[in-house]
Amino acid sequence: MKSIFLGIMLIMLFVETKAQKTVHLAVDNIYCIGNGKLAAYFRKADIIQLFGAPYSSPSVLEMILNDTTLKVSSQRETGTAIWTHTIEKGGDKVGTIIDFIDTEKLVLIRKFDFSKQVTFSLSVSSDVTFIPNEKVTKKHGINSAILIELPRGKAIYNDYPMPFRQYLQIASKGTVSISKQSNRIVCEPGKGTLFFIGGPEYPDCIINSQTVFAESTNEILAESKTWWKQFTDRRLDFKKLLPVDLPQREKLLHTIDDVTINLKTQQASEGGVLAGHNYHLGYVRDQYGVSRCLLKLGYIREAKQILNFYWEVWQKQGVIKNAQGLGIDVFHIHENDEVEITGYFILQAFNYLDHSKDEAYLKEIFPMLEWAWNCQTKNLVKSMLPFNGDETYVAGAVLPRYALNDGSAEATLLFITSGNRLIQWVEKNGLWEKEKLKENKLIIESTEDKFRRNFIVDGVLYANNPERIEGLELPQFRHGVCESMEGELCRFFGWTQKNENNRYLCSFCFANKTLGAVKASRFNIQFVSLVPLYIQADLFEAKEIFAMVDKIVTLYNTAGKFPSRPDGNVTVGYDYGLLLYNLTALNHPLSEEIYTKMLSVLDQTGAWVEYYADEKPKGTRYRPWESAINLEAAIEFALNYKQE
Incomplete structure (x- = not known):
C-alpha cells in the first residue's frame, strides 16, 4: 500500500518454521x-x-x-x-x-x-x-x-x-x-x-x-506469559462463537490468534499501528481496517487507542496527514491528504461508537472530526473529491498517478457515508447552529445526488472521473511522488512542480525532462465496487450491489482469479476480504469458495501481505491492514455460515 517509491524498501526476506500444536509453519515470511x-x-x-x-x-x-x-x-x-x-x-x-x-x-x-x-x-x-x-x-x-x-x-x-x-x-x-x-x-x-x-x-x-x-x-519470561494470557483472555471466545460445522474451523481459529498477535505487536504505545516492516509510521487508512478488526475481536480498548493517537497528534499539530510518527513529531505527507483518509477516520470514530457507546469520547474529539469534514468540503469540485496519493492501487500502479486529481469514487463515497453519520450525530447532539447544519446537509445531499452520474456508466462503478479537472487550475506544487516515467522510474519523493501538461515532476525532472499530456480515461478497479457494502454506504440498493459484485464473480469464474484490474494480474491483498465480505452480505453461493481461497494464500505466520501477483506474495509481509480486513471478513462469513 505505501508508495513503492519511498524510503528504505527492505528486500523481501523469508522465514521458515515448523508447525506444532496450534501454531503455524512459517515459510518465506516475516x-x-x-x-x-x-x-x-x-x-x-x-x-x-x-x-x-x-x-x-x-x-x-x-x-x-x-x-x-x-x-x-x-x-x-x-x-x-x-x-x-x-x-x-x-x-x-x-x-x-x-x-x-x-x-x-x-x-x-x-x-x-x-x-x-x-x-x-x-x-x-x-x-x-x-x-x-x-x-x-x-x-x-x-x-x-x-x-x-x-x-x-x-x-x-x-x-x-x-x-x-x-x-x-x-x-x-x-x-x-x-x-x-x-x-x-x-x-x-x-x-x-x-x-x-x-x-x-x-x-x-x-x-x-x-x-x-x-x-x-525466567521471571521476566513468566511475567510476559501472564501478560499475554490476560490480553488473549480479553478476546471474544470464538471457540464458542464459530459454528461446529464451519469449513476449516481450526485453521480460522489459529488465524484469529495469529492476526491478533500481528496487530498487537505492531501497535505502538501511543496507539498507532505500524504498517509493516517497511513503514515505521502510523498510516490512517491502514489503521481504519485494523480498528475494525480489533472491534470484531472484542478489543475495544485497543481500537480507542488508535483514535486517541490521532487526537493527540491533532491537538498538537492541528492536522492529520497520510501517516504520522509514532512517538516523534513527523508527518509523511502525500498528495491530497485532506481527502479519503479524513473520511476513513470519521467513519472509524463512529465504528468505535457503535461498539463502545462512548458518546462522551466522541464529543471530546469532535473538533478533530469537524476539521476532517471541513477539509473534504473545500476539495469538492463538481461534487467529486480527488484521490489521496497513497491509495493502495495508486502506490501499486493499478491506477496511474496522473489521475490523482480526477474525481475519486472511493473518496467521494467515504465523504458521503462518513458525512451522513457525522451530520446525523451532530444534529442529535445540537453541536451546530441551524444555518450551519442546513448548509452542510445541502452539501452532502448534492454530492449524493450527483454520485451516479459522476461515477457509474452502463452499470459499472468506475474508480475515477476525469471531468473533475476539466477547467480546474491545479496547484503549482504538490508534495508526493515524481511522475516521470522516462527510463527508470524517478524515485524522488517530496515537493513536485506542475509542468505545462499538468504533470508533476521533481526539480531535476522538471528542468530536464518533458512529460506529455495524457488522454483522459476511466479506470475500472474492481475493489471500488466492493467498498459500498464494506463501509455500509446506503447509496445503493441491494440489486445494484449484487450486479456490481456479480461482474467480479463472472470474471473469477472465467479466469479463476480476481485481479484488482480486470486486465491485470496484481491483486491488492485486502481484495480477498472485501470480496468475501460482500459475498457474505449478499448470501452469494460463491462465498465459501472465496473464504477457502483467502485462507489458502495466508502465509504460515497466519498473515496476509500487501499484494499478490498471480496469487503469489508481493510487497510488504506481515501486514496489519490486509490481515485485519481479511480476518474480519472471514469471521463475518463464519458467524453467518449455514450448511446447505
Missing part, C-alpha cells in the same frame, strides 16, 4: 515481536530489524546465523508473541532459542541452549558510535556488552530525521559472548542469554539496563 516501544522483525532465528523506542525509529542492526546449512524450525506459543526456534544440522538437534520482549521494559531477550557452537553475524548501521562499556561486565554476571549510539538526524524512513540520539545496549550472559573485533555473537555449548536494551536516550538506556540485569530472566 513476523514481529514488540511491546509498543521496542520491536524486532525476524526471519527464522535471524533478526532483520530492531528499533525503538519509539516505534518510529530507524532499525539499528541485523543478527544473522552464519551457518546456512542449519535448519531452523520456529513456533510461536499460542496467545503470545513468544517464539521458540529449534536448530538442527544433518538431522541432529543443535539446540534452541527462545525470543521474547518484556511487556513493559525496553528489552528483547534471547535465551540460548546449545550442544554445539553456533555463531551469528552482527551487522550494525555504519553511522553509529560504539562506546566502550567494560564496566557493565563486572556486574550481574554480564560477560560482554556493547553500547551503541545512533546519531541525531538519522533517517527513520524516507528522509525524516530522528530528533534525538538513541542508545541501545547489547549484553550477554552465560555461554553467549559478543566478539567486538569480528562483529559476531558466539554461542558456546550450554545456556546463555543475550539482551538488547533500548532507551531511547542515554539515561533511559542505562537505567533500563540496570533494571533488567537485576531481575531473573
Whole structure:
C-alpha cells in the first residue's frame, strides 16, 4: 500500500518454521515481536530489524546465523508473541532459542541452549558510535556488552530525521559472548542469554539496563506469559462463537490468534499501528481496517487507542496527514491528504461508537472530526473529491498517478457515508447552529445526488472521473511522488512542480525532462465496487450491489482469479476480504469458495501481505491492514455460515 517509491524498501526476506500444536509453519515470511516501544522483525532465528523506542525509529542492526546449512524450525506459543526456534544440522538437534520482549521494559531477550557452537553475524548501521562499556561486565554476571549510539538526524524512513540520539545496549550472559573485533555473537555449548536494551536516550538506556540485569530472566519470561494470557483472555471466545460445522474451523481459529498477535505487536504505545516492516509510521487508512478488526475481536480498548493517537497528534499539530510518527513529531505527507483518509477516520470514530457507546469520547474529539469534514468540503469540485496519493492501487500502479486529481469514487463515497453519520450525530447532539447544519446537509445531499452520474456508466462503478479537472487550475506544487516515467522510474519523493501538461515532476525532472499530456480515461478497479457494502454506504440498493459484485464473480469464474484490474494480474491483498465480505452480505453461493481461497494464500505466520501477483506474495509481509480486513471478513462469513 505505501508508495513503492519511498524510503528504505527492505528486500523481501523469508522465514521458515515448523508447525506444532496450534501454531503455524512459517515459510518465506516475516513476523514481529514488540511491546509498543521496542520491536524486532525476524526471519527464522535471524533478526532483520530492531528499533525503538519509539516505534518510529530507524532499525539499528541485523543478527544473522552464519551457518546456512542449519535448519531452523520456529513456533510461536499460542496467545503470545513468544517464539521458540529449534536448530538442527544433518538431522541432529543443535539446540534452541527462545525470543521474547518484556511487556513493559525496553528489552528483547534471547535465551540460548546449545550442544554445539553456533555463531551469528552482527551487522550494525555504519553511522553509529560504539562506546566502550567494560564496566557493565563486572556486574550481574554480564560477560560482554556493547553500547551503541545512533546519531541525531538519522533517517527513520524516507528522509525524516530522528530528533534525538538513541542508545541501545547489547549484553550477554552465560555461554553467549559478543566478539567486538569480528562483529559476531558466539554461542558456546550450554545456556546463555543475550539482551538488547533500548532507551531511547542515554539515561533511559542505562537505567533500563540496570533494571533488567537485576531481575531473573525466567521471571521476566513468566511475567510476559501472564501478560499475554490476560490480553488473549480479553478476546471474544470464538471457540464458542464459530459454528461446529464451519469449513476449516481450526485453521480460522489459529488465524484469529495469529492476526491478533500481528496487530498487537505492531501497535505502538501511543496507539498507532505500524504498517509493516517497511513503514515505521502510523498510516490512517491502514489503521481504519485494523480498528475494525480489533472491534470484531472484542478489543475495544485497543481500537480507542488508535483514535486517541490521532487526537493527540491533532491537538498538537492541528492536522492529520497520510501517516504520522509514532512517538516523534513527523508527518509523511502525500498528495491530497485532506481527502479519503479524513473520511476513513470519521467513519472509524463512529465504528468505535457503535461498539463502545462512548458518546462522551466522541464529543471530546469532535473538533478533530469537524476539521476532517471541513477539509473534504473545500476539495469538492463538481461534487467529486480527488484521490489521496497513497491509495493502495495508486502506490501499486493499478491506477496511474496522473489521475490523482480526477474525481475519486472511493473518496467521494467515504465523504458521503462518513458525512451522513457525522451530520446525523451532530444534529442529535445540537453541536451546530441551524444555518450551519442546513448548509452542510445541502452539501452532502448534492454530492449524493450527483454520485451516479459522476461515477457509474452502463452499470459499472468506475474508480475515477476525469471531468473533475476539466477547467480546474491545479496547484503549482504538490508534495508526493515524481511522475516521470522516462527510463527508470524517478524515485524522488517530496515537493513536485506542475509542468505545462499538468504533470508533476521533481526539480531535476522538471528542468530536464518533458512529460506529455495524457488522454483522459476511466479506470475500472474492481475493489471500488466492493467498498459500498464494506463501509455500509446506503447509496445503493441491494440489486445494484449484487450486479456490481456479480461482474467480479463472472470474471473469477472465467479466469479463476480476481485481479484488482480486470486486465491485470496484481491483486491488492485486502481484495480477498472485501470480496468475501460482500459475498457474505449478499448470501452469494460463491462465498465459501472465496473464504477457502483467502485462507489458502495466508502465509504460515497466519498473515496476509500487501499484494499478490498471480496469487503469489508481493510487497510488504506481515501486514496489519490486509490481515485485519481479511480476518474480519472471514469471521463475518463464519458467524453467518449455514450448511446447505
